[in-house]
Amino acid sequence: MLLNEEICWAAVRERDRFQDGRFLYGVLTTRVYCRPSCASRRPRRENVRFYESWQAAEADGLRECLRCRPKQAESRQPDWLAGLCRRIEARCDEPLPLAELSRMAGVSAFHLQRQFKAATGLTPRQYVHQCRMALLKTGLRVGTSVTEAVFAAGYGSMSRVYEGAGAALGMTPAQYGKGGAGLAITWAVMRTRFGLLLVAATDTGLCAVEFGAGEAEMVDRVRCEFPKATMTPLAQPYPQPFHDWAAALEAYLEDRRAVLDLPLTVRATAFQTLVWNYLRTIPRGETRSYQEVAREIGRPSAARAVARACASNRLALLIPCHRVLRGDGELGGYRWGVARKQALLDWEESPAAGD
Numbered sequence: 001m002l003l004n005e006e007i008c009w010a011a012v013r014e015r016d017r018f019q020d021g022r023f024l025y026g027v028l029t030t031r032v033y034c035r036p037s038c039a040s041r042r043p044r045r046e047n048v049r050f051y052e053s054w055q056a057a058e059a060d061g062l063r064e065c066l067r068c069r070p071k072q073a074e075s076r077q078p079d080w081l082a083g084l085c086r087r088i089e090a091r092c093d094e095p096l097p098l099a100e101l102s103r104m105a106g107v108s109a110f111h112l113q114r115q116f117k118a119a120t121g122l123t124p125r126q127y128v129h130q131c132r133m134a135l136l137k138t139g140l141r142v143g144t145s146v147t148e149a150v151f152a153a154g155y156g157s158m159s160r161v162y163e164g165a166g167a168a169l170g171m172t173p174a175q176y177g178k179g180g181a182g183l184a185i186t187w188a189v190m191r192t193r194f195g196l197l198l199v200a201a202t203d204t205g206l207c208a209v210e211f212g213a214g215e216a217e218m219v220d221r222v223r224c225e226f227p228k229a230t231m232t233p234l235a236q237p238y239p240q241p242f243h244d245w246a247a248a249l250e251a252y253l254e255d256r257r258a259v260l261d262l263p264l265t266v267r268a269t270a271f272q273t274l275v276w277n278y279l280r281t282i283p284r285g286e287t288r289s290y291q292e293v294a295r296e297i298g299r300p301s302a303a304r305a306v307a308r309a310c311a312s313n314r315l316a317l318l319i320p321c322h323r324v325l326r327g328d329g330e331l332g333g334y335r336w337g338v339a340r341k342q343a344l345l346d347w348e349e350s351p352a353a354g355d
C-alpha cells in the first residue's frame, strides 16, 4: 500500500471515520499516533506523518493515543472488514444486497450486520449509502444530469436517493445542480464593525455571508448564486436555527475568540472544497500565502487557482479567505474590498479581552 498524503491529510482534517483502519497519523510535536477520526485537536500539517500500521508508528518512536486507541481498535476489527469496505467502494455503483455483502465477507448476514456496526458505527447499508453519496457528489460536480448521476451512483431510482441525499449535501441533488430550484433561503442583514453583513441560509446551513454597502445589492448577489431559490427576509427575533447561526457570527464580531464552526450549504468544485476546507484550519491571527496554501493542499503549482478559489468564496469569516495573502506580503485581493481585509486582519491580530 502506498499512502496518498493529500487524501490522508484531508481525512484527518475531516476526522473521516471511513478512513479508520486504512492508515494512522503521527504528530511529531506530541509524539503520539492517532486514527483519522480521532477527536483530539487537529495538528498542523507540517507536524504530521502518516503510517500504514501502528508497528510503523511505534518504530518511529511514537506512542498510542489514549483517546482513539488505535491498537485496541484494530484488535476489535474482524479480519474481513477492511477488504469488504474496499470492495464496497469499488462496486457501490451496483446493487449490493445484504446477501451479496455477506457472501463477499464470508460470514453470515447476522454476523456481518452486528460486527460491521460494532467496528464502524454504521450498518453495511449505511456504508454503501455513504459511498454512493460520495460518487453522486462527484458526478454532479462534473456536470452530469441528475438522473444520470443518480443511476451511475447505483441508486436505481430517483426516490431512493431523495431519502437520504438531502442531509448529506445540504441541498437535494436537483437543487445542488440547478441554482437552488425549490430551495428556501432566508436572510437578514446585520450591522457589524466591518460594515453591513448579509447572512443567508437554508434550513441546513449558511449559504452566503457577505459584506456590502447596501441591502439590495447584497441580496442581488445571493440571487445570482441561487437564481431559482425563494428568498425570504427575516426580522428579529430570528427563528431557529438561523437565530443561533446569526448569534455565533455576532459573538465572533464582538469577541474574536468565539469559534465559527457552523454548518455550510455551498456548491463547490472538488478543488474549491480542498482550498476552503484548508482555509478553515488557519487559526485567527495567522496568515498564509497563496503559495503556502497550494503546497499544503498538495498542489504546489496551483497558487493562482488557490487565489481564484479564495476570490469565489461567498462565506466571509466562516471560510476565512482574508487570512491568505500574496507571497510578497502584499495583501492580495479580497471579494469584499482590500481595506476591509486589512481591517479584519488588524483586528484579529490584536488581543481579545481575556486573551
Ligand SMILES: [Zn+2]
Pocket: 033, 034, 035, 038, 039, 040, 065, 066, 067, 068, 069
Ligand atoms: Zn487519537
